[in-house]
Amino acid sequence: MSEPIHILSLGAGVQSSTMALMAAAGEILPMPAAAIFADTQDETSSVYSWLDWLEKQLPFPVHRVTRGKLSENALKMKVTKDGRRFASSDIPLFTLSAKNQIGKIVNRSCTRDFKLDPLFKKSKQLGGIKRGQKTVGVIQWIGISLDEIYRMKPTREKWSESRWPLVEARMSRTDCLRWMEAKGFPKPPRSACVYCPFHNDHEWRRLKTEEPAEFEKAVQFEKAVQTAKGNSENFHSTPFLHRTCKPLDQVDFSTDEERGQLNFFNNECEGMCGV
Ligand code: SF4
Numbered sequence: 237m238s239e240p241i242h243i244l245s246l247g248a249g250v251q252s253s254t255m256a257l258m259a260a261a262g263e264i265l266p267m268p269a270a271a272i273f274a275d276t277q278d279e280t281s282s283v284y285s286w287l288d289w290l291e292k293q294l295p296f297p298v299h300r301v302t303r304g305k306l307s308e309n310a311l312k313m314k315v316t317k318d319g320r321r322f323a324s325s326d327i328p329l330f331t332l333s334a335k336n337q338i339g340k341i342v343n344r345s346c347t348r349d350f351k352l353d354p355l356f357k358k359s360k361q362l363g364g365i366k367r368g369q370k371t372v373g374v375i376q377w378i379g380i381s382l383d384e385i386y387r388m389k390p391t392r393e394k395w396s397e398s399r400w401p402l403v404e405a406r407m408s409r410t411d412c413l414r415w416m417e418a419k420g421f422p423k424p425p426r427s428a429c430v431y432c433p434f435h436n437d438h439e440w441r442r443l444k445t446e447e448p449a450e451f452e453k454a455v456q457f458e459k460a461v462q463t464a465k466g467n468s469e470n471f472h473s474t475p476f477l478h479r480t481c482k483p484l485d486q487v488d489f490s491t492d493e494e495r496g497q498l499n500f501f502n503n504e505c506e507g508m509c510g511v
Pocket of ligand 1: 428
């Protein structure tokens with residue numbers, strides 16, 4: 237039986253980028269056979285520029301895979317005969333009821349549909365995994381750092397085994413940034429969909445000031461999602477991207493820390509998003 241191949245799941249954020257560059261430097265062994273970037277087609281342009289740069293630093297190939305544009309799927313509604321509407325892919329959202337009560341939708345399919353499924357599909361292909369295979373053919377490297385250890389979850393796929401090299405190396409996100417700086421590498425961006433409601437205020441503010449065109453995309457997406465979901469039989473609240481349930485372009489993005497508030501969703505981009 238052949239040895240399983242090592243595949244690095246590349247979110248193109250701080251942690252997975254550090255992990256990839258550490259592997260390239262021989263600081264994590266063995267050398268991965270490949271990295272896979274599952275593209276929602278909705279990352280900021282800074283993430284795509286970073287990925288272009290990163291790819292050139294790595295001795296192993298980076299495969300970019302996609303299921304399409306997530307924002308289009310999140311707006312595409314299936315309507316049942318009795319008028320209920322469902323999005324093809326759900327993203328997390330905050331909601332404001334007619335009685336002004338703020339809620340949230342945490343059940344989402346975006347990570348599974350647009351990150352995990354394309355990643356597994358490509359991994360199976362690269363690892364030559366046969367239908368119904370129950371032996372491990374792929375070791376999947378996941379860039380979760382020590383401070384996010386609660387996000388570690390074993391995979392349910394029998395043909396795959398997860399590995400968390402940054403946890404093995406006892407490295408936090410800050411350690412990753414220090415490692416990058418010590419090597420003279422530029423600072424990686426935070427990877428996530430432009431409009432992801434898991435952004436904290438610091439990230440929203442950065443987007444608004446440093447990437448205004450990307451921020452505007454999020455503003456427009458919020459309006460579009462309100463139109464797509466609003467007033468349907470099964471959705472009586474108004475969806476918003478920010479926890480205050482104010483239109484995004486009217487929110488005061490003082491940082492969460494400054495306000496002494498915690499992120500409403502405390503499981504920021506759980507899964508493979510943004511690592
Ligand atoms: S970044 Fe946010 S919106 Fe995008 S796939 Fe992940 S959880 Fe969904």
